[in-house]
Amino acid sequence: MTAMAPSRAEPDLSFLLDHTSHVLRTQMAAALAEIGLTARMHCVLVHAIEEERTQIQLAEIGDMDKTTMVVTVDALEKAGLAERRPSSTDRRARIIAVTEKGREVAEHSQRIVDGVHRKALDALPEDEREVLLRAMNRLVEGHLSTPMETPRPARRARQ
Amino acid sequence: MTAMAPSRAEPDLSFLLDHTSHVLRTQMAAALAEIGLTARMHCVLVHAIEEERTQIQLAEIGDMDKTTMVVTVDALEKAGLAERRPSSTDRRARIIAVTEKGREVAEHSQRIVDGVHRKALDALPEDEREVLLRAMNRLVEGHLSTPMETPRPARRARQ
């Protein structure tokens, strides 16, 4: 599953980040699954509510491929939480419109997400909690802002 | 790639952990790739040096499946960094013996790993760094210690 274990004296930041993010992700997935959502569906729903956005825009926000967005929106439509509507300004593009039910579900799922985060943070003393968030934000905006490119191994054509 | 984006007032711990662990992982992969190692190969190498260990024991330490361990050990053997030796006490088991070259490479890769971690931590003020590590360790040992079970969807037999 996750690689890399602790055991040395040196602080193993990889292990700490991999482990915590993985466990939190399983907690989040389990919590959202109870109302039939994936983390991605929740993410798209929330950002589609904020303002009129196309699939591409939502894909960018959620850092997904546009093809992944297609299946995510398919799932949202199937669940009756969102609909594709033609953009009034670009006939190629589709606006993701959240339904009334989608709005309700998103409110619920946002409470679930916040609750999962809250429970994790509440496990820390207040001073640590604050500093942890500040430090993580600093890393996200600085040294750990951009993924390093992995040389993708060219793919052969379709047929 | 990674889902879930920031944007709300609530601290989005999922985003912070996912993003930082992902970026750090790409940095680590790139750094280790320069000497032909994956993070998993490094992990196995290091723990195989510490003491005589079987594949299963190493798999447990690195939190991998035994079948994943097979391919990792294959790679290490192919690179001349380790060898499978029959255990003297259990004829089913194989001890992973690290070669002299493997020892040298492991020393090098450990420096690389520590360097990648060091650079990330050095991007933080000292007080934040310390608290971050303390808080992460607290989470790993407490609220975020154990992944939540995902109901695996039974798999059909082979053939």
Place this chain on the structure above:
DNA sequence: TATTGTTATACTCTATAACTATA
């Protein structure tokens, strides 16, 4: 020519199932 969304599918990763040898 470039871009949005779509379908089809190649590829990677991981883990289950089944097997062999041994305990």
Place this chain on the structure above:
DNA sequence: TATAGTTATAGAGTATAACAATA
């Protein structure tokens, strides 16, 4: 019967390629 290691492969996830419609 249970376990260590192996092989084969199912299945999930993801992203590339190609395409149609439109810009």
